Amino acid sequence: MKKALIVTYYWPPAGGPGVQRWLKFVTYLRDFSIEPVVYIPENPNYPLLDKSLVAEIPTGIRVLKQPIFEPYKFAEIFSRGDSKTISSGIIAKEQEQSAIQKLMLFVRGNFFIPDARKFWVKPSVNYLKSVLEKEMFDVLITTGPPHSLHLIGLELQKNLNIKWIADFRDPWTEIGYHKKLKLTRSSRQKHQSLESEVLSKADHIITTSYTTKAEFESKTTRPIRVITNGFDKLQEESITSEDFEISHIGSLLSGRSPDILWKAIAEILEDDPTFRNKLKIRLAGKISSEVKESIEELGLQKYLQIEGYVSHKEALELQNRASILLLLEINSLETRGIIPGKIFEYFAAKRPILAIGPENWEAGKMVLDTQSGTYLLFGDKEKVKSWIKDQFYQKESQGTKRMNSDISQYHRKELTGELADLINKI
Incomplete structure (x- = not known):
């Protein structure tokens, strides 16, 4: 059985869409003879929590943890609401931003490059390097955002020459909110430089959309595969609201x-x-x-x-x-x-x-x-x-209409099969 080391920031009890993708990949990878080992932060500052997802972690999955320094915790001293909102990706229009919001966005964009989880990179590289020197893994997978996690993959590949897949759930420099971060010219260039290095060094890149794939193809010659997100099971028909x-x-x-x-x-x-x-x-x-x-x-x-x-x-x-x-x-x-x-x-x-x-x-x-x-x-x-x-x-x-659509290609197990095929080929 092959082994995959998966580096992710979002993991139960994190809530929101970011946690679902790799929770479900991990759930089905064993069906394709691949044993996943997950590496996550020990003390994350998740903007959303959903403790019900803890029950969905597959039995026996090995989870490695290391502490993370989270600047957002200190930002909450000044404005807990603004910190949680910005961390969740909700950014008010320029003319409606308070002075503290403008300051937080400037600091986020220019002092924390590529993002506020950058302080987890160095300790993670040191820790995972010792793990990889003792154990044999067939592939390392990093998933972002936060895109700082790809820098962990970049450094481990340089040091250990391990096969590395970079999974982009969202674009990096082309994502919509990037323009709202009040970036200086040098900060913008730094983002672009880091993105370029990751895209040019990863052995394979995964995107969740063909638009992002096309964007990345203009920036790198590395192979790129689209593996979308998906659903776990069809929902059973139930009594709908009278409203x-x-x-x-x-x-x-x-x-x-x-x-x-x-x-x-x-x-x-x-x-x-x-x-x-x-x-x-x-x-x-x-x-x-x-x-x-x-x-x-x-x-x-x-x-x-x-x-x-x-x-x-x-x-x-x-x-x-x-x-x-x-x-x-x-x-x-x-x-x-x-x-x-x-x-x-x-x-x-x-x-x-x-x-x-x-x-x-x-x-x-x-x-x-x-x-x-x-x-x-x-x-x-x-x-x-x-x-x-x-x-x-x-x-x-x-009565309420139930759509008769064929969506089988988006089942999580089908998508995990595509991931397993990529791991086997790499």
Whole structure:
């Protein structure tokens, strides 16, 4: 049986989408004759917690740990709320940032390169070097963000010549929020230099989207494979809400919230009393203040229910009772390759998906390709309005629609098989 050493920051009890990918790969790797050993921080400062995920760690998995210095813990002394929010990736618009937020973003972008977990690199290299000198591993895998973890792989490869796979769950210098970090020219060049070194030295690179793959292919000649995120099992059909629930599960950033959606809903409410009696807008996860304000300005607050952060199990239950599932992305070139992890569990819920995002959005095309719903642009208010009305009237006459889409290629075990094939080839 081959052995893989997996370096990841996010691991149960961490919550949010970052933990799911490698928790599930680890769950299925043994089925492909690969024994995973996981290396994680001993005392992480996770912005989100979901203790229910601890029960999903496979029995007998060996987990190595070393302490980490977390600057975010000190930032909480000045502003716990701002520290948690920025750490979660929710960054307010420039004109609405407080002085402390602007300072924290400047420090985050220019003093912690590539990110605030950089202080874990050196002690991790020292510790793992001793482990790798005593034990035989066939491959080392690092997964980011945080992209500082790839620097651990870079140093270990230099010292020990071990085969190394760098897994990018998100882009590095091209990710949307990078421009909001108030980077100086030298800091921007440092990010680019580190990214270039990782991309040129890793034996193989994994991305979660073809857009990111194409971006990296312009920067390196190293082999790149796309292995998307996925779902663990189809959700069983259950009794759905009597209300017409339009639901979004996960963090909702200000730029990710299209005003045309809320305007379309407001116009339907004005014209249709039946819709007024049945509508519920349910948002679960971290919601930016700008999103709440844009909904309230249109008088929709009486229909709005904010759940806050929910466990993974609760998120699945909310998806399963929804009439429409919202998949929203910031309208920019940088986000065309972003495929939110939630899309795969949306697929598994078999509920109609309303995807609104940038032109040529990879996730939107996946919704259309799997026949799981519709994909519209930020300027398509009338189309959004018409589609929501169609879904509402269909539920009124026939009940909640269950999509008949073939999504088997996105099952976590199928995707782990692709990873195992790559490990065997490398």
